Amino acid sequence: MGKRSITTGGRTARQVGFFLKAAGSVSGAGDPIELPAGSNRRFDHECELAVVIGTGGRNIPRDQALEHVFGYSCLIDLTMRIEPGEFEEDRSLRKSFSTFTPVGPWLVTADEVGDTTEMTSRLLVNGEERQSARIGDMILGIPEAIELISSVVELKPGDVIASGTPKGVGPLKAGDTVEIGIDRIGSMALDVREAAVSPRPF
DSSP states (O other): OGGGOOSOTTOOHHHHOOOOOOGGGEEOTTSOEEEOTTOOSOEEEOEEEEEEESSOBSSOOGGGGGGGEEEEEEEEOOEEOOBTTTBOOOHHHHTOSTTSEEEEEEEEEHHHHOOOTTOEEEEEETTEEEEEEEGGGOSSOHHHHHHHHHTTSOBOTTOEEEOOOOSOOEEEOTTOEEEEEETTTEEEEEEEEEOOOOSSOO
């Protein structure tokens, strides 16, 4: 992402923490991804595992974290990139447009999924593979992420934690079709189009 990156110096979530996405950005497997109308900005896909909390809690140690997981799903994290010196909006805004968090096609319970570490996630754009990774190779694993977040705020049933994304992040444009798949969960293909014109352009 070059100059559009805001996390520099090799820092991970252990150092910089986590960020929030608006609940209104969540969409389903049957919904298209809608990019702001007429925008010349760059919009990137990020292939992620959705971790859905079943039992809430605060200050959850990582050795107990998986006991709080209800299930898993596929999640695409869409992001509008900054333009240094010109457009440098807050990250939560840039990730919170409607339809910028597609989740699906299924919510598979933790007991059905079992050990996630050997599962593979993948993302394709117009049939071309852009991202593929083993879940167990994440820098910040699921238990540590739950420990980190719950050390700051109480987790509630239904909360969704997105895993973070592997290399291969890249741009999407209207007319593309993006497909995400994760072993033991399923896959979904979504069309990318322009949203209706809004009074605030981006």
